[in-house]
Amino acid sequence: MKKSTTAASRLADALAIVLGTDGIPLRLRAWDGTEAGPEDAPVVVFRSRRALRRMLWSPGQLGLSRAYVAGEIDAPGDIFAAFAALSSAGKFAEPGPFRPPTPAEVYALIRTAVRLGALGPNPAPPPEEARVGRYGRRHSKGRDAAAISHHYDVGNDFYALVLGPSMAYSCAVWESKETGLDAAQAAKLDLVCRKLGLKPGMRVLDVGCGWGSFALHAAQHYGVDVVGVTLSVEQAALARKRAADAGLTDRVDIRVQDYRDVDDGPYDAISSIGMSEHVGREQIGHYASRLQDLLRPGGRLLNHAISWNAGATAPDPDSFIPRYVFPDGEMLSLTDMVAALETAGLEVLDVEALRRHYALTLRAWVRNLEEHWDEAVRLAGVGRARVWRLYMAASALGFEAGITGVNQVLVQRPGGEEPPLRRTAWI
Known part of the structure; x- marks a missing residue:
């Protein structure tokens, strides 16, 4: 076996230990310009020794x-x-909590770090890593508000770049792959x-x-009166402005309010689109x-909610998305x-499954972010822009692999008028 002597080849050995594989599915380029790994594989650049220290x-x-x-690692x-190659390799391909390296593997990582x-x-x-999970009771109203603020209060202009004019931050429904995001x-x-x-009148x-x-x-096209609740102050401010610009302030009431505090029912209908992931397993019955x-x-x-499709093993609570994107999300x-x-x-x-639709939606959001990269960095900072690029690309791959899904579940409270006999009322 050829001894690893360059920075890149030693990095490749370290990454193989982390992945739990014999080789690596990437072409690594180290900070000194040396390279290792399959020549036809996606390129990942280690710009700093600090990246290896973080791996240790x-x-x-x-x-x-x-x-x-x-910014110590990049996928240019x-x-x-690049992420597909990583996520399909060794331990990273296994759902659930990450299996830590053995003592022998840790020793090998330390030796590599010393040599480099x-x-x-x-x-x-x-600094983009959430601190929410350190304080307060999980899914208390205060901690939930802090978790929502971490994710959503990063600037409405930044979200406008990513989401486009619709400002809809959930899975779209695509007639075909050629359908535009807004449509x-x-x-x-x-x-x-x-x-x-x-x-009308509901x-x-x-x-x-x-x-x-x-x-x-709903207000504009179906003539209903809508109460919208969010825990994000920035979201509420823009939603109110959009309602005013559309001349709908008499039909759309936007509140900064926890759903647990809504007490002015009954309502004729309720929509929950991409919200229940924030509720938590312990609170879902309530x-x-x-x-x-x-x-x-x-x-x-x-x-309308994302689902975990990878069996009984829950997602790792100490992985990237809980730490950086959706604190306390479940x-x-x-x-x-x-x-x-x-x-x-x-x-x-x-029940309607929309898994493939979310992969298409996320890929469209990544395109928007990359096409407006300099502006996104100006608005939210380079670290936050990198968080969103990583999270959306990795999430798209998760939906494509079937690890995660998204489903619309339509339910009705008993009593009142009967539902239609067939789904033809809404398909």
Whole structure:
């Protein structure tokens, strides 16, 4: 076996230990210009010895993620190809908590760090890493508000670059891969309205209303009155402005309010689009029963949520997305979500899986970010822009691999008028 002597070849050996593989699926370029790994593989650049030090202290997804956010590792080409190669290799291909290296592997990593002059104290995490999880009771109102602020209060202008004019931050519905993002988002909003059976004069609650996209669509096209609630101050401010610009302030009421504090039911319909992932497993039963209480008899609830499809093993709470993107976020399986809704006394009318649609949506968001990269960095900082690029690209791959899914579950509170006999009312 040829002895590893260059910085790149030694880095390759270290990465293989972290991945738990015999070789690496990447072409590594070290800070000194040396390269190692398959010549036809995606290129990943280690710009600093500090990246190796992070791998030593956190030998898994978290260490590599911190190095990427800090700019110590880069993927200068196709980011999807680089992350796909990493995520399909060794331990990274296994769902659930990351398996730590053995003592022998840790010793090998230390020896490599010594040879490359990378040994030293644990570098401080990049400032973009959430501190939310350190304080307060999990899913208390105060901690949930802080978690939402970490993710959503990073600048409305930044989100506008990524999301486009629709300002819809959830899975779109694509007629085909050629459908534009804005058209696909409009199709999603209209599909939710049809599933809820909206009619003029109805009173609708939009839980986790974001920047008001669904509320505006429902009020403008279906003649309903909408109350939208969000924990994000910045989202609420822009949603109110959008309602005013559209002349809908008399029909759209945007509140900074926890859904647990909404007490002015009953509502004829409730939409929850991309919100219940923030609720948490321990609170999901209360969430379902609270929304059931706010519905009139016969009223419908549409719950649109990401699901964990990789079996009984839960996602690693110490991985990149919980640390940097969605603090305290928890994905439930479709089985668990339906069970919570049914236990609350709600009747399931329809379930639609949109997994492939979210992969297309995320790829479109990554294109928007990369096309407006300099402006995104100006608005949110280079670290935050790198967080969003990594998270959206990795999430797209997760949906394409079937590790995660997204489902619209339509339920109805018993009583009132009967639902239609067939789905033709909304397809």
